[in-house]
Amino acid sequence: xxxxxxxxxxxxxIGAELRDRLDKMVLDVGHYAGRxxxxxxxxxxxxxxxxxxxxxxxKKILGTEKERKQFSxx
Numbered sequence: 018x019x020x021x022x023x024x025x026x027x028x029x030x031i032g033a034e035l036r037d038r039l040d041k042m043v044l045d046v047g048h049y050a051g052r053x054x055x056x057x058x059x060x061x062x063x064x065x066x067x068x069x070x071x072x073x074x075x076k077k078i079l080g081t082e083k084e085r086k087q088f089s090x091x
Contacts (some may be wrong), residue, residue, distance in 0.1 A: 039056060039059070039060075040056070042059065042061045043055070043056050046059065
């Protein structure tokens with residue numbers, strides 16, 4: 018089931034509004050650093066530094082399937 022998670026070249030769609038925000042952040046960092054910074058570098062940094070925290074927070078926010086069913090039937 019998870020054989021192709023790390024396949025190179027796999028794209029992620031984030032939508033135009035979020036992509037614009039991402040591009041602005043990356044351009045700002047590149048301008049500050051005085052060199053071009055790629056979106057891939059920026060996202061890779063975010064995942065390495067904040068990925069585990071985001072994963073834990075989303076699990077808490079979204080809850081388990083059992084918890085979601087409980088709230089949807091009330």
